[in-house]
Every structure is written in C-alpha cells, then in structure tokens.
Amino acid sequence: MFASNPIADLATIIPLDVIQGYVILMFILVVGGTIFDMIHKKSAQYFFAKAKAAEASRTRELGAGDKIGIAASTVAVDMITSGEFCNPKRRVSHLFTMYGFILFLLTTIALVFAYPTQEAPGIVSQLWHLGAAMVMFGGYWFWFFIRVDVSAEGVPWHRIVKADLFILSLLGTTTFGLVWSILHSMGVAPWNTVFLALFIISATALFGGVYWSKFAHMFFKPAAAFNKRVIKADGSRENLPELGDLTDPELQKRFPDIPEYMGSNPPNMGLGIKREPPRHY
C-alpha cells in the first residue's frame, strides 16, 4: 500500500503535464507570495534599517570567516534542531512537522518529475507517506495541545483564527493526501476522488496563501536567528547589557556588591520563575 506511487495512479486520470504544471505553479506562488509578504510587512527594510542603526554600537568588525562561522552555527542550532524553542514539547513537535514537510515536499517533487510511473523505487513512495505521517503527528500534537491559544489562553481547539491558515492547510494537505492514497490503493470509490479534491484544495491554500499565512517564516526565521548571533558577536547587542564573568576580579572591583553578597565565586543559582512553564488563563 505505502510502496505504491500515488502520483502514477493520478497520472492515469489527469495528464502528467497538468500535474507538473500545477507543482511549478505552486512554486511560483510561494516565491511571489514571499516577495509580496516581504514588501507588505517591510521586513527586509526593517532588518537593514536595524543593521544600519547598530553599526554605531559595534565594538568589533566581523570578518568573512566570523560570518561563515555564525552562519554555520545558525544552520546547526537554530535551523536543523529548531534551537529557538524554549519549550521542549514545542521543539519536538516542530522538528517532526519540519522534517516531515521537507520529506513530503522532496518526495512529491521526485514522484512528479523523476518517477511519475509505477516503476518508481518503493522507498520514495514510502518516504512520501512517512513524511505526511510525520507532519500529521507533529502538527496535530501542536494543534490540540501545544499551541498557545489552547495551552495558555484556554480557548477550545476548534476555534479557528486567521493565524491558523498555515497549520490547517499544512495538516489538510498531508492528511487528505495520505487518506486519498490509502483509499485509492484500496479502490474505495468515490471517496478517493473526494479526498483527492480536498488534497488539491488544501495544497493550493497552503502554497497560494503565503501572503496571508506564516508560510514565509521558514525564510525569515533563519535570517532573524543569524542577526541575533551577529549582534552578540560584533558587540552591538541591541543595547543590551553584558553580564560578564562574575568570578572576574576586575568585574568584582567594578561591582563590589557581587563579592559582598554572593561571594567571590558565586554558585549557579538554578532557575527561579523560569522553573515553571508559563500557564496563564
């Protein structure tokens, strides 16, 4: 069931050129939507204006090597392992959704453009199904339990707002795609056609709704994470104070309260208010 290529079956009812044209159209919609989103929110303009303003507060100039190192750590920590999330559940759910989506997207492209027949390697089709299942696991966990509206604001899971366009269209695409594939392989008509229509509608909403949804976060979040590391490395720190090493005698001389009240080698005090996750109702 999971080793059969759903796109090859689809190509028997819809011409392959139309399917390939649809995927290309979705790609164009994502690029266009991201550009319009950037112009509308003035995010690029904001970042450059901030960078220009921070120039005066720099304490050191960063070379190309430094920037490559920062980019590498941004990729390794913030992008690959979703290091931004403080909440471990949120982080695990995001990792499932992110890697599931990447797998689903890459295998869809492979199935549509490279292997549009039943002779496609079984592993590609299996990964397509696995990608969809991973998105569903991470996404439904997020939708029912983790997202802030439900876990913190105490609103019911079925209340839908505009911010949900991305997650709902993503969940719709993967869920309806998976259900369609299963029903199709079992030969359950006409439900397979119904779910195929729902799959196409959700995918169009996901890729065509970039301007209105948070789809573009996958492009601007890495940029923000990179900027966050740059301001620490070049000393501008967005005017934030530097804590320094509390055991440093020079620092203790400047701030005599530290050795007087905390001793010359202050211990790790552990977590205070951050011991408890925020749960506000």
Next chain:
Amino acid sequence: MPTFVYMTRCDGCGHCVDICPSDIMHIDTTYRRAYNIEPSMCWECYSCVKACPQHAIDVRGYADFAPLGHSVRVDRDEEKGVIAWRIKSRNGEIDLNLLAPITTKPWGTAIPQLKDVPAPTQEQRDSQQLYNEPKYIRMDDGDVHTLKSNGLEMKKGVTY
C-alpha cells in the same frame, strides 16, 4: 512609555503574559506573538521585560533618569543570580552599565518553613497588630523608630 514587543524576537512563549501584574500582555491571535493590549494601563514595572527569555520586550524609561531618545535595557539572569542594566543616551555619550545581585542563595532553597514556627497566641490573634509586626517594626528595641528618636528632622520641599 509602556512596553512594546519586537515581533522579530518574540517567540510567543507566554512568560510575559504569565507575569504581567495588570494582565495586559496577551498573545496576538493573528501573529501569535505577545503584545500590550492596553498601553495606558501599563505602569512600566518591567516585570515582562525582565521575564522575556528572548529580550523581545522594551520600555523607554522615565525622563527623570534618562533624556529623550535613550535606551534602557535589562538582562535578568536567574542562573547567575544577577540583573544587569544598561542605560545609553541618544548620542551614545552616556553608556552606563550596572550589575546587581538578585539572590544570594540558589532559588527555592530559602523558603521560610512557617509550619515549624509556633502559632500565634490568642492574645496575638486578638491584637490589632499583624503577624510578627512588633518584631519587624523594631518595637522590641524600645519603641517605633521615628525621625525624632533618630535625631533627624523633616525637611520641607523636594530634597535629593
């Protein structure tokens, strides 16, 4: 000036919503990021600014300690047990860094064990005074400390 949130920094974790004594920090339903729903009710207590793990909330301090266009930013580090402030003037000429302890013992290790303390007597319960009041206002030293008993005088007008 009331608190405001840098949307590119906020990750919507909700620490500010939890800590705000006025309950005016909320999560935006469109962007799922924190924002101040009622700026006129913000008394600039800095609780959310200090609690934010992403340093995404900022406030402009009062004009009596920093002139217009300045920046006052804070970093409260629980594990180090210190708080750092940086006050910077608009032209950068004044760049003041301050550091102070916020705890002397690891968090949660110095909680008063009130169940082990003897309960107040009936006389103490019937009294107008609050629990431990004579001790904490130092009446046990003799009487309430006043300006007069300390050889001080009330000065008229604003004094610094």
